[in-house]
Amino acid sequence: MELTQKKITNLRVEHITKRFPGVLASDDITLEISEGQILALVGENGAGKTTLMNILMGLYQPDEGRILINGEEVHFRSPNDAFAAGLGMVHQQYMLVANMTVLENIALGFKAAWSPYKLNLEMVRDRITEVAKKYGLSVDPDAYIWQLSVGEQQRVELVKTLCLGARFLILDEPTSALTPQETDELIVLLKNMSSELSIIFISHKLQEVKDLSDKITILRHGAVVFEGNTHEHSPSDIAALMTGHEVDLPLNEEPACEGIPVLDIKSLNVKSDRGFLALNDLNLTICSGEIVGLAGVSGNGQRELAESINGLRKVENGEIQFYGENIANKSPHHIIEAGMGYIPEERNTEGIVPSFSMKENLILKDTEHKEFSRYAFLKNKAIDKNAEDLRVKFDIRSPNISIAAGSLSGGNIQKVILAREISRRPKFLIAVYPIRGLDLGAAEFIHKQLLEIRHEGIGILLISEELDEILDLSDRVAVIFKGQIQKVLARKDANRRSLGILMAGVKDDQTV
């Protein structure tokens, strides 16, 4: 493999158009990136960012238009072609084998080190050292992937892509799984790397677009709606261009509420799927009419907490007092009937039945209630009316109420779930990553709804990794680390820095 091919000094796509049945995914897109530039590609979900990147990586063939590298037209018939031309992509989901070392993972794709009977690991090791030195990316080649944090794994992905000869990087939402500190580190790292190569990165988060990119391109409905230099525009300008209207994510500005404690968790112990204690003597109290944000890096017990409150995971010991009743180890049905609302983490597999219609999904928890059934027979008229009403009230954009829920976009699926949970008039709501992966328009709507039911006196436990979301909405912020609440902060004491430090496991602010 020739690893020292010439640099990509200019990448240009011209008039790229791609159609899918019924959708124009890319509409006459033209872009240009020169040497050493970082281009941010932003846009709402479904705007066509991923389609465009898949075309660049040779996964799709454009219907029209062409790709030029250093002024020469290229044709990518498969990802291998794109790769040979020097383009490398780091996906949102890391493609690493957990029980192999960094070295072995990189050797997997390093064809030059392969011979029929022998794998030349030393050659791969040399290459890693070379790349690490050149770009300032430190990795331990002998560490196992499962031992590494998410941020370190991402660095391995970067090293892997570079080792395999990428001279142009495409990063798909690179910060979506990182802690705030890791995000900052990544931004510094990418800025340094940009002296050697060009980068396209896809992001929803306007702050990092601002911090990192030189140029910005905004896509909407498959077409470029804006191109410009990043430093000339404020994040709110960019947000407005992205959604097509001014967006201000709502803030919780109401005085701290003085409700009564309604959810009181006392020394809760819960095991994870792998059998260790995911929640270890966890204590947390939430009152009616307040939003408690639970901040933390994912995998510190958030899933186990939400599931055990909802009766979906066995409680080893401890109590969950809900309006005076201990609901630990009660059935999910019992807990739902007691007034618990739940927006689960995986909206497609836990929140809805994808093959069921939207109207059927809206009654998932209420098939036995008098409103929707009589003598076990479903009342179709009431079900239709319920769905029509909620579709309007929650602005669910679907062609009709009989469409399979799984065919809706992520934002609309989340609105279906939210509509169902809120219209059931719960006494409490647990919302897990409610806006993960959603565009600003949908996020704004969901946040407004959460603030509204808070105002009505419903307590909310908001589990999120997005510090902005937590800081915008919470009355109090609890930080979870290794299955325990590190600390609970009042809104005025919580900021990105204090939370980030607590999330990383440092308990005493003073020591940093």
Place this chain on the structure above:
Amino acid sequence: MTKQFRIFYKITIIILAILAAMLIGSIILMTIGADVFKTYMVILFEPLKTTLQLTEVLIRAIPLTIIALGISVAYRSGIINIGGEGQMAMGILGTTAVALAFPELPKPILLPMAVLAGAMAGGVWGFIPGILKAKLQVSELLSTVMLNYIAAQIYTFMLRGPFLDPAELTMGSGTPQSMRLSRGIWLDRFLKGTRLHTGIFFAILLALLIYFLLWKTNFGYKMRAAGASTRAAKYGGISVTWYLVIAMVISGAFAGMAGAIEIAGVHRRAIEGITGGYGFSGIVVALFGGLHPAGIIPASFFFGLLIVGADMTQRMVGVPANMVNVLQGVIILVIVATKMILADPYLMERIWRKYQGIGKKHVEVEA
């Protein structure tokens, strides 16, 4: 894409599929030196030519429909029932036991009792894999198949022992069978000169029942939710394991009833080997019919046709019935593949664009 194109596209695919099935079948038939054209005509059309043959097709379709309905309930609830064969055998034993024990009872009492006994026996045979899956996560693929073997042995044992026809000992037809059952459980044959029995109405009634159960009641809603997405159903407060067990009981009970109807309508006694693969064909019929009663009824008819057709080719063109089973397999594979192709919008889009290839400009105008 124009409507005409869509229709044209679908018809073309179906015609190509039929030609493909015919072609593969022809090659197979030619290797054994059969008259290809004649064989096809006999399989597909001969059974429809006389009333007698047509009723024979319907007689085969009755147990197929009932078993397939039960299998679709299980499948929709997320559990695959391959145990129809064993459940049907147990159903026959239950029915036979009741009919032999109370031969004197009048028909309005004995017939429902006997059918119910068949349903219960089949239901128990469905309950076992259901509860094993719910409580111990035992794969139903394993348990239902194993229970088929056990049921087959129990069936043989009962027919050669306690239920054996005393006349069989003296005269000996060679096939173990029970005594002829009391007239009290006979289903009427309502078309003179044929064996077509009232079980056909029962099967249609059951199809309606399943339709209402699955799509019109909250009970069916929960079963379908549990099958379509176990996780989401659990998160929605539905006790998935409970519905899974119920679905298996219903599925087994239907197979048991199929057995009860088969002996009450056709054989009027339990005979070794009369389950004859219905339990397995029922799976194909259920899937073929789209797991919906409205699809299962025509699918049963089609499979009944193939069974009768296979019999006739053996007699009329000398093609062994086993060979026709091979053809059936080919037909099923082609139909399944065709369904997949028709469900692929991307392929249709690609062909549409090829079709438009000459005037590429037109596409732009439309988009």
